[in-house]
Amino acid sequence: MNVDVNVEDTLKEAMASRVAGVQAPPSMGQRIRRRNRRQVVRFRTAGAALLTAAVAGAIPVYLASTAAPAAAPVGTPAIGTSEPAGDDRAISGNVVPNVVGVTNEGVREILETAGFVVGWKKVVTEGQQPGTIIAQQPVGGTVAPEGSTVEVTIATAPAPTSAPSAVPAGDNPLQDLGDLGDGRTFGGVHLDYLPDGLEWGKWSGKDGFGKTSFTTTWVEPSLASTGQYSVQAVVFKGKAARDRRGYAKGAPVKIHGKRGYIGSLTEGGDVAASTPETTLTLVWFPRDDFAVEIMLSPAFVQKLGDDAANAEIKKIAEGVVVES
């Protein structure tokens, strides 16, 4: 071969030949929109869906119809549902590998090789091979900061004996924090105040909102079997708390002199008017490395009315005692 060829031109030609046969598929727009839809369905909804599944685990008949949406929140193309995000984050980080369909043995290596931390969630489902990953967040192909948590949802078989009274079981995989009693003390906080008529949701999660985060819920007893939560609290510590600060949105509030934000957030985490699709959220930072987030479910807000809900969420927050 002749090395005196013009390397630039030959390179150009070689590159052209490499990709000449490649065409973007016509379905790309549709797939981008579907991906966008999944992207904006954040853990806020996932949390509620997991909770549904947790309760459904005790009532298998109910489960078949409710677990499905949890596993596949994807559906219609999200035309018109995207909120223009106000923040223009720099695109740096790694591409999240797609691990849906992988077994739980293999997933850690794949994600850690790609530079991510694995966050586990189990969902009781039927019709899915137990031990396989049925969902992940963020979804494969998106770019996320190196070292961030990719949350994977593992299909779990329903318990063989599932009397409705089986909740809470001490070794229930969904009870990350064990039996919390009245649920008011967890993750280094105690809630002095909760609205009347609520009881612990017998559900808790660990690290679902970033490493060293804890969450649990309180429900109206009459609605417990539906998986409908009324109040959810999340405690963020360390890095999870600092990360939480990065996407705190809403109107500024002070909780015992500490800065916080309150707002009705969409699934995408943007502030919006209060509607049945938004979640009333109050997050504040008792310390630099400590954040507490309180959410009222859309149904609970509707029941209370907006003004009462705003008053209640602040009262809950004011009643939170943080361990020193």
Next chain:
Amino acid sequence: MTEEDEAAFDEFLAARSTALLRTAILVCGASPHDAEDLVQGALEKVYRHWPRIRRDNPEAYARRVVVNAAITKARRRRVIQEITFASPPDTPVESPDPGLRDLLLAELGKLPARMRAVLVLRYWEDMSEAETAASLGCSVGTVKSQAARGLARIRTRLGTLEGASA
């Protein structure tokens, strides 16, 4: 997102998605299928910000997102295996010397991801040094030196091979 935004996004995809996909393949060395996933992910970001960026050179924004994702992917791949540019089954573009072409692509695959991105943008996308710098978020000087070094490496390796086979 208005209907007009949606329609404009579709137009944008029709005009640019193939070129972006091709660029991604060249920068990260992934299979078309993997690269498609990467480009979809990158364009999802574009879509998310579309109403705001559509009137402000969305193409440059999209390319920047795609190239950054491709560089990251290339670096990841690097850990596992050296990037290979497998010859596609059919290569419609006529080349006087397919052997040389493959060799060049192999050498291109051995370059650091960012250096390769410079060569792809400069010689495949036909971008100016200033445009390349803007796309990669670096200085024009870096583009110049990376392009020169990348080409020099390829020349040297071809020269070594030439010497060995002569």
